[in-house]
Amino acid sequence: MVVNPRGLLRIAVLLSALLSLPALFPRMQVERPGPVVLIMDGEEVADQARFTGKAFLQLMQEYRALGVQGAALYEQSVRNWVNRGLLTFHSANTLQLLYPNAQIKPGWFYLTGPADLLDAIVARWNIPTERVLIGTQTWLATPVNVDIFPAGYDLALARELKAQGFYIVARPFDHPYRKYDVELVPPETDAVVFAGLDVLGFKDHLDTVAVGLQGKPVAWIEGTPQRGFAQLAKTLPVKRLFSIRPEWQDKLSPAETADKFVLAARERGHQLLYLRPYKQSGDTQEFLTILQRDLERSRIPIGEPTARDFSPSPLRFVALAGVVAGLALLVMGLPQPVGIPVAVLLVLLAVGVARGDAAPLLAAMVFPALGFFERHLAGLRLWLAAVLYSLAGVVFLAALGSTPQSVLGLDPFRGVSLTLVVPPLLVALSFLPSDYKHALNFLYNYQFKLGEVAIALVGLAVVALAVLRRGNDAAPSIVPEWELQLRAFLQDVMVRPRFKEIFAHALAPMALLLPWPTWIKNTLLVLVAVGMGSILNTFSHYHTPLSISFFRVLNGILIGVVLGLVGVWVFRRLREWWLR
CATH class of the missing domain: 3.20.20.150 (Divalent-metal-dependent TIM barrel enzymes)
Structure with a gap:
């Protein structure tokens, strides 16, 4: 009986994902919205x-x-108390004008008011002070301008x-x-x-x-x-x-x-x-x-907030086996002999960027690309495989990376850009033939056409835009006003999906169901891989509840596939009309 190594690795990924799911429950129990x-x-x-x-x-x-x-x-400053009429504050020059015969030190500053307030204030400072009688009042004298020094709270x-x-x-x-x-x-x-x-x-x-x-x-x-x-x-x-x-x-x-x-x-x-x-x-x-x-x-109660602390489940370490299995599938899916060097490079990159959190970053870089290596699948089954592998990566990323510190945003995910850049690069690399020397020679001598260059530039622009717009802090100049308004509308009616994911899932039917030349189909699949990476990128925002991230991804899949199927129908009708 012949053992299929890839089949065993797929089973290992599936079992690891299923066994890692319970590790998400402690986080899910504490991240429900509210009370606020x-x-x-x-x-x-x-x-x-x-x-x-x-x-x-x-x-x-x-x-x-x-x-x-x-x-x-x-916390009030001295100036605040002065403005409220509780303290009087003067520099030496001003106070000398008020009390010409007083012994006032040049360059010093003087403060007076209720004795208990002065005592409470001076107890907060570690500067030299003196108590002096000027006129009928006791003044607190100091060589430092205390105008904006902390001076306690309005305790009453x-x-x-x-x-x-x-x-x-x-x-x-x-x-x-x-x-x-x-x-x-x-x-x-x-x-x-x-x-x-x-x-x-x-x-x-x-x-x-x-x-x-x-x-x-x-x-x-x-x-x-x-x-x-x-x-x-x-x-x-x-x-x-x-x-x-x-x-x-x-x-x-x-x-x-x-x-x-x-x-x-x-x-x-x-x-x-x-x-x-x-x-x-x-x-x-x-x-x-x-x-x-x-x-x-939104069913968010108003009340006193509760502590969001939890103990990560020991089952999260099962996800490590899934990440290793995914890395092995990557090695086998890439043209040889580049598989092992690429895997080693990814491990070193993950360790260098994320250090102790290298495993979640590895999952985010590797799993969005694995579905595209299932070349025996035809049509949308290839896209479905890519989605399922990406979701398995989500389980591993969330299981390994979810800690109280990361969920609070104190320990954010490291390597966000890599989750969008590496998967399409791995997919593009997988399309290289095994005879890479012949391929490189062919590419070197190939006479590029203007249309092909234009398509390549568009693809690079899409990837660059995805990287520039990562996260929630993309520069406003990159996001057009119409998109901001559309985001606001979608946000009101649902958990708003990410446009990168809608675009990728819409592009998948266009790439897999239409009769493109191989090189165009492969180019489109590379762009689809950007959206798969965005799925992992969505879940790398640990402070977002898992349920919200899940529905964001699900809505992106549903809207994208519907748009893609409509696009396929329109393209076929246009093609029939053009060929009449």
């Missing part, structure tokens, strides 16, 4: 309260009726908000002259959102800050990586936060802003939705009304 808490920026609310003549707490109660349950309280406001049931977010800011062995946030704090580009205590005091925060969750702000956050996240709970910059929000309608927050909660795992009011109160009310309605429609 709507948090209003405290400084923005304070500004609006002053403008409208309302009290801060009165305005928060109005927002509470519209679904807002949280308030973000900033924090206590009142907590008593009314609000979720309190503290926003401390760092300063080179502050201390870290004091109370860093109010005791009522439910979560901490660091202000600026560095976390509190970066980089020499992170251990002290981790202890001082006493286990309070810290917020990971999407799009704003903060130095030192990863170290704090090792010992403190982490919650994902989504916000929109004020200058960007001003350009969006209330409905558009609400849509972005709902999308973040539904498809990117955010639990803290950090809001800012519009300049016009009517726009703010409309925004919050739409947001609350759409969250309810």
